[in-house]
Amino acid sequence: MRTVFLFLLSFGLVWTSTAQPGPDRLRADAPNSVLIQNATVHTVTNGTLDTADVLVQDGVIASVGTDLSAPSGVDTYDATGMHLMPGIIDAHSHIAISDVNEATRPVTAQVGVGDVLDPYDVRIYRALAGGVTTSHVMHGSANVIGGRNETIKHRYGMTHPNALRMEDAPRTIKFALGENPTRVHGESSDVVPRTRMGVESVIREALTEAQRYQALQDAYDAGDRSAPPPHSERLEMLADILSGDLIVHAHSYRADEILMLMNVLGDFGVDEITFQHVNEGFKVAPELAEFGAGASIFSDWWAYKFEVYYSTAYNAAVLTRNGVNTSINSDSPDLNRHLYHQAAKAQRYGELSDEETLALITINAAEQLGIDDRVGSIEEGKDADLALFSDHPLSIYAVPQRTYVDGTVRFDRNDDPDDMRLQVDPESVVEETVVWHDTGTRHGACMQQTGMHLHANETGVRLHN
Amino acid sequence: MLRLCTLVLGALLCLPTLGHAQNVPAQRTDIAITNARLVTVSDGIVENGTLVIRADTIAALGADVDIPSGVNARYDAEGHAVYPGFIDSGTRLGLVEVSSLSETQDYSEIGSLTPHMDALTAVNPNSISIPVTRVDGVTTVITEPSGGQWPGQAALIDLLGYTPEQMHVDGVRYMVLNFPSTGRRGTSDTRSEDEIEEEAQEALDELNTLWEDATLYADIQANRNDDDTGHLPEYAPAYDALVPVVTGEQPIMLKVDKAADILDALEWAEEREILDQIVLSGVSEGWRVADAIADAEVPVLTGPVIALPTRASDRYDTAYANAGRLHDAGVTVALRSGESSNVRNLPFHAGFAAAYGMGTEAALEAITLTPARIFGVDDRLGSLEVGKQATLFVADGDPFEPATQITRLFINGYNVPLESRHTELYEEFLNRSPGLEK
Amino acid sequence: MLRSSIARLAARCPAMGPTARAALLTAVLFFVPFLTAHAQSNDERPAVTRTLAFENATVISAPGTQQSGVTVVVRNGVIRAVDTEAEIPYDARVIDADSMYIYAGFIDGLSQAGIEMPDADDSNESTDAPSLARSGVQPERHAPAFFDPAASRVEQLRAQGFTTAHVVPDGRMLPGQGALMALHGPDSDAATIQDGISQFAQFRGARGSWPDVVAPSTTMGVIAMMRQVMREADRRQQLEEAYANNPQGQPRPPRDAAHTALMPAVSGEQPVLFAASSAVDIRRALALQQELDFPLMLANLKAGFETVEALQSASVPLFLSLDLPERTELPSDTTDAERPAPDPVFQVGPGLELDRERTNLRLRLRDEQERYIAQATTLHEAGLDFGLTTHDVSPGDIHDRLRMLRDSGVPEETLLAALTTVPAQAFGVDRRLGQVAPGFIGNLVVTDAPLFDEDTSIRHVVVDGHLYTQDSASEGEVTGDAEAVVGAWTMTLETPQGEVDIDVTFSGDASGLSGTVVGPDGSEEQIESISFDGETLSFVVPGSQMGDARVSGTVEGNRFDGSLSAGGMSLDITGQRTPPER
Helix, strand or coil: CCHHHCCCCCCCCCCCCCCCCCCCCCCCCCCCCCCEEEEEEEEECCEEEEEEEEEEEEEEEEEECCCCCCCCEEEEEEEECCCEEEEEEEEEEEECCCCCCCCCCCCCCCEEEHECCCCCCCHHHHHHCCCCCEEEECCCCCCCCEEECHHHHHCEECCCCCHCCCCCCCEEEEEEECHHHHHHHHHCCCCCCCCCHHHHHHHHHHHHHHHHHHHHHHHHCCCCCCCCCCCCCHHHHHHHHHCCCCEEEEEEHHHHHHHHHHHHHHHHHCEEEEEEECHHHHHHHHHHHHCCCEEECCCCCCCHHHCCCCCCCCHHHHHHCCCCCCEEECCCCCCHHHHHHHHHHHHHCCCCHHHHHHHHHCCCHHHHHHHCCCCCCCCCCEEEEEEEEECCCCCCCCCEEEEEEECCCECCCCCCCCCCCCCCCCCCCCCCECCCCCCCCCCCCCCCCCCCCHCECCCCCCCCC | CCCHHCCCCCCCCCCCCCHHHHCCCCCEEEEEEEEEEECCCCCCCCEEEEEEEECCCEEEEECCCCCCCCCCEEEEEEEEEECCEEEEEEECCCCCCCCCCCCEEEECCCCCCCCCCHHHHHHCCCCHHHHHHHHCCCEEEEEECCCCCCCEEEEEECCCCHHHHEEEEEEEEEEEEECCCCEEEECCCCCCCHHHHHHHHHHHHHHHHHHHHHHHHHHHHHHHHHCCCCCCCCCHHHHHHHHHHHHCCEEEEEEEHHHHHHHHHHHHHCCCHHHHHHHEEEEEHHHHHHHHHHCCCEEEEEECCCCCCCCCCCCCCHHHHHHHHHHHCCCCEECCCCCCCCCCHHCCCHHHHHHHHHEEHHHHHHHHHHHHHHHCCCCCCCCCCCCCCEEEEECCCCCCCCCEEEEEEEECCCCCCCCCCCHHHHHHHHHCCCCCCC | HHHHHHHHHHHHCCCCCCCHHHHHHHHHHHHHHHHHHHCCCCCCCCCCEEEEEEEEEEEEECCCCEEEEEEEEEECCCEEECCCCCCCCCCCCEEEECCEEECEEEEEEEECCCCCCCCCCCCCCCCCCCCCCCCEECCEEHHHEEECCCCCHHHHHHCEEEEEEEECCCCEEEEEEEEECCCCCCCHHHEEEEEEEEEECCCCCCCCCCCCCCCCCCCCHHHHHHHHHHHHHHHHHHHHHHHCCCCCCCCCCCCHHHHHHHHHHCCCCEEEEEEEEEEEEEEEEHHHHHHHHCCCEEEEECCCCHHHHHHHHHCCCCCEEECHHHHHHCCCCCCCCCCCCCCCCCCCCCCCCCHHHHHHHHHHHHHHHHHCCCCHHHHCCCCCEEEEECCCCHHHHHHHHHHHHHHCCCCCCHHHHCCHHHHHHHCCCCCCCCCCCCCCCEEEECCCCCCCCCCCCCCCECCCEEEECCCHHHCCCCCHHHCCCCEEEEEEEEEEEECHHHHHCCEEEEEEEEEEEEEECCCCEEEEEEECCCEEEEECCCCCCCEEEEEEEEEEEEEEEEEEEECEEEEEEEEEEEECCC
């Protein structure tokens, strides 16, 4: 709230509390207190407790231990034989928004996906069915500097967009390096950048303009100028990057461009960044660790474009062993339903421990998003965002059973109906089938709305992630 | 790699810890794998067993096996499990190197009628994706062309060899037919329902016309020898390729997903009396019409398992549960990943199918013996049996489990190094040198 | 219809090659200049009198009031008397309204009737540094500049009882300012009741298709651009005020028409009327208003039932769309009267009850359709007032839709208010429009039965005191053998850019023909006024915004040869028929 509030003040706006939760169409009467008993509890930050209890009161984890008793009015849930872990955090997603890419210019910091949240998106529920409780919903990767992202909680059933927003989550903005922006702007529109040199130049120019804009604004505020500079939504946002109020999450693949961005941000005094995808992060793991940059990666996606041809599924292991804060994300409305499985592959490829592996989709992602004080582990005082599995969550046989958000059950394998849509297009037909699975076409959503679908043929979209 | 070295006993090479997989040749050496849990698939599990490989063949296996003289190499599996190599019943492996680069896409030829395209021709034996796939125990795959109504012929290949012919398994080729679809092709497909129906009907009319024409073409070719006038019949390569199809000699891999389309496809095949000539591939809504498929006794190659439901109103796990529901209905089910660079995830697709109703045993069969039977190669693949091809791997646990490590791999009797680009980059960069210092 | 469906096709169909798209777009653009040049051609006869008297009518002077035996006198465009005792002026054209009902003329809350926008020329526009206009920010434009009272959509709306419309320019995110227009008049100026009623806004990105696009291309881009131009307008307004107070030594403030035009909205003097149909769009418009603090109106609402609380607390004028979904047929074992609720916890289960699933999904779809149809009821029951808009609605469907609203639970009085007093108040003209009362503008709807009854016909419409009597002859007349026409026709229109195929289907018999036309994108429209005398076939394809297309030609066997006229130009059209099978 603090940062949001400051942000609003900076525009001289009055914060009017319109964040009415709106009706909860699914769980209006569901309690947000529960005692979960006899589970194997993977706290992630404090080891694993066999046959332990977790007491949730008013949406918050009240205590973690053994033989806890339920206060009056609080139901118990017998989770004997089950595994409880913190709600999974997807550090890179494009669900729950109406737009992904404002692909019209290389720098579009003025837009934000938070303006077009879509609480009706059934993919929120499907993520819940995979234990995911928080998503970092991102602008696409068409532009060097894209739009602002939004960190949401999967309060599926609430129909007010504001009900999805995770209060207090730091603001973040999408950057994108390499093939996507050079292709969208350079190759298709004849606009810089066409090369990775151009990408650097675009960022430096944009941030320099923002410095100058802020200087004019400051001079006006100090009474040294009679007029404020011409208003620029874009430069306001870029200036927030420089002030540390807007955290960069950079779509990136190649080692060189990763190094470039750390150099550029360093020159502008920006010291916080998380690299997204970062398939060649393993090559520059020591540099990432030294800068303190985060890496949010795919478990094993590669070879879908040239800049990910020299990839390894051991990326998570190399980064982790080199001290880089690493998370595994989905960038996909399919993969986000089994991030626990995506993370588990870090055990095949590099033999990470259970705790290290679970951290990839919980506390590490929380740290990258600046929300680790609220979520990412099972600790007293944290939000009761919890995922309950039939088996060890890193086992292939693990089946998610229940997912809690703020202590409220929002996925229940046994009780939920099949059709979980919150709304139905009145013009639709009942048996509308989308066939997703032509061979080899299943990759992420980063390039939606770039117009690149014009290059699609029946074998799928040519540009990915 | 270190692990491998410590495990290698006897006369086998200890592979160098640095280097390039492609530089270290696979070796064929007679060897006995001892102290192993033999998961035969066809005949239960043999604990603490021995499996003998001679040349390209499983020479012996069992709990009490006399290792023949001349088999000098030993591999103590230390209780680890031996599995037959996994078979993926639908991939694009070898036909594409970098998905976004058209220069490396060799799966879709121009035109809708290209049955004369042969996927095997374009399989790149040196694709970086091939070692990446096999080191996870997937040793044999169907690789498919796509696009149009008749994209060409799919082939069954082993993932070892330097020429396509070396990789080709028993000449298995399927003619791929994309059955007219009334489904949407992804969310950007904004056609109206009427348009979809109309296009599908046009495609079906086209298919039927084509079939009649190809049949006539086949008749003309057959009658050609009776002619002594020297008159040459028309030449059409597409029809040439369809001759073995319309005469019932070549099996058809019929790709279909939507429930209504599956029923239409079965009816279409029944009318032509070719139900025994087809296998269905894709079949993502198969669970909705499982009984009809079972009644038709048509095998199914389904997957990807780890996938989204086809309908917004569907339960979230319908794709996971599809294979198990088909299996329960009595359908012969093999699994496919539908992948190109990540075919290695096939065991995980099987694991999801297992967890969502199919059970581990049936899911294991669906990527071993069942596809071997469907493709008619169960005399050599799909299970650990004496006389079968020595295509198998050793794993330190359940290969469906992500944490399990594959510790040894044999394809067609060759001991294949467990190296790929992914392991190489790991070796090189885990402790990069130089590190931060110059 | 044809042109709009071509435009929709071009916009929507990524599968089409760029050449085909370009050709279609050219075909579309080709029409436009002619249409704007098209002016009214009737009413050349001199007026006999400007005084009208409806004698002995039942008058609903305002929603909820009704009085019989009333005489209504209109003179010089203004209602002079509404009274049982009213004296009929000597110069009046007297209409015996003995069995008739008189209502105030209807007001359409959001319309583009009569609007013809000039062809946008982007040829010299850079996408690198696009102008505000190229981005779709054109708040300096005014609807009257583009309004043609003789356009067919104006005529069609008027025929349905609409005498006034809040007409807005067509465009992208900020197309320009709306004006309250009389749906009648020799020209746009004369028809203008009040300009600058609103600043029209919509979540619609800039023109163009990839890669010739400029920001904003998305809804989030539109929202960002709204912030940009509103805040910059605010800054400039302050600079201008400061400069006005003390110009010496100061640089002249920057100035352009777009930002200047936004200043009334920024300073709270002019409402921004947002078209927002879906629940998320409604909330986005409300959020923007909260953030930027401008007066707001919401129009074209379809899913307002989802946002009742937000609408209650926003307390802004609302205009609901009359575009209601068609009801899906119910499963065969259920009836409308006893439509079961869908099972909210249905699972297919291991027994694979797929028939039950299908039934359940159909019931759910139907339920959802009912929610859309009942939007007005829901808002009414929540205590919200609303007007209505005919945007996106075929004029011939309007009264059917009104009855659907009534049947779903909106009181007739509320519906009438939604057509008259509520919009009059929202637009600040409630002392001039919305009632049948002395002193009000002479806008009347005269029907032969109570307005919302099934078979009611509108007999007269009066706009500004000008009488329009419904001419039933325009329905079309079939004197020839209908069999010669019935069936599916493929008609080919010769445009300068090449041929465009249209599928036309006629059905019916000697008692009347009906027909549909399907454009290249598959969109279907009803054909009107079909006449056939055994040789000459003529019909009208109603236009949406660009006017009607009138087709006339001769039928010989299964061939048709004729011409299509629209917007003052004529194109050759030929057709080939596939007669229906016996």
